């Protein structure tokens with residue numbers, strides 16, 4: 331049940347609804363009970379704290395690569411202590427549901443499905459591709475250390491696969507996808523993709539029209555007709571709305587902060603802001619004005635199927651029972667009230683008022699599944715998009 335008049339995601343649960351076993355994520359994602367044993371196939375990117383901004387003397391692309399190369403994986407124990415563990419899991423659930431929906435459309439398992447993971451990072455989505463039973467994956471990223479970690483993760487996954495399992499073939503490319511053409515780097519120049527997935531990446535390219543266009547070209551030019559370009563990116567409308575409501579050039583809360591250089595003027599390209607999560611300053615990002623993005627995509631014969639805010643996407647997809655089960659297993663929502671052993675992710679006043687209000691209602695099954703207010707404010711900046719390649 332959704333919270334009435336609330337923008338905060340809250341789902342009624344029931345005792346025992348929430349698993350405390352994070353390994354179950356891997357089980358659900360792979361569809362194989364045996365994967366419960368595979369302890370370290372973590373599904374989401376995790377970051378430790380490079381606390382300083384990077385040297386601005388380097389070119390922007392180099393800064394992005396250096397930044398992501400420096401971020402390290404942290405273990406499950408450290409991850410589960412994170413203030414934003416549920417936010418990360420929630421974002422991961424959003425990607426899983428989106429990928430599942432699109433793979434259903436292209437017909438998973440029937441013929442060889444080829445996917446391009448554009449800005450693959452350390453391979454946070456590898457298990458999703460495995461679950462989707464694709465046959466070929468090309469992973470590309472600007473950060474060479476991340477690409478190597480992604481390759482390593484893939485090799486580990488292959489070597490630990492269950493007997494007889496056919497795990498997709500994969501290829502790994504280090505490239506600035508906003509400046510270099512991937513088609514020139516593919517081992518099979520004739521390869522056509524069914525899906526290009528670009529998760530939390532595209533906004534880096536909106537520094538200039540040429541970069542945004544090259545990234546788009548890489549995403550779309552090798553898609554087969556009927557193929558999809560899917561992704562997640564910050565919603566410029568939401569960012570500017572929050573900025574305009576703030577009395578400074580910055581807004582945020584205890585988990586995230588966005589800082590613009592100025593207010594009132596928003597160029598179509600190169601509109602830079604800094605985004606930090608849990609105090610970690612990220613590399614500069616750029617506003618993606620969606621109507622322009624949609625227009626630019628037409629150059630590559632792409633039709634917008636839909637664009638939804640995270641809020642809209644969540645509300646729609648959580649109605650599906652399978653998605654709800656996946657959410658519970660991935661622990662994308664926090665159990666409220668927490669049990670004796672588990673403290674809530676935040677003890678700041680007001681973080682769970684929305685859940686408390688619902689929990690007081692008679693007949694509501696507890697615990698609820700929710701996010702703290704701050705986490706929800708951070709994740710609801712994003713939107714989901716799906717484009718389809720026209721014949």
Ligand SMILES: C[S@@+](CC[C@H](N)C(=O)[O-])C[C@H]1O[C@@H](n2cnc3c(N)ncnc32)[C@H](O)[C@@H]1O
Pocket residue numbers: 374375391394395398448449450451452454455470471472473476505506507508509528529530531534535
């Ligand atoms: C927030 S991470 C997302 C990683 C992954 N897609 C995920 O969802 O877990 C952003 C990624 O985009 C990559 N990236 C940024 N600009 C890029 C570019 N111009 N070319 C290729 N990769 C880029 C970064 O190196 C980083 O791995």
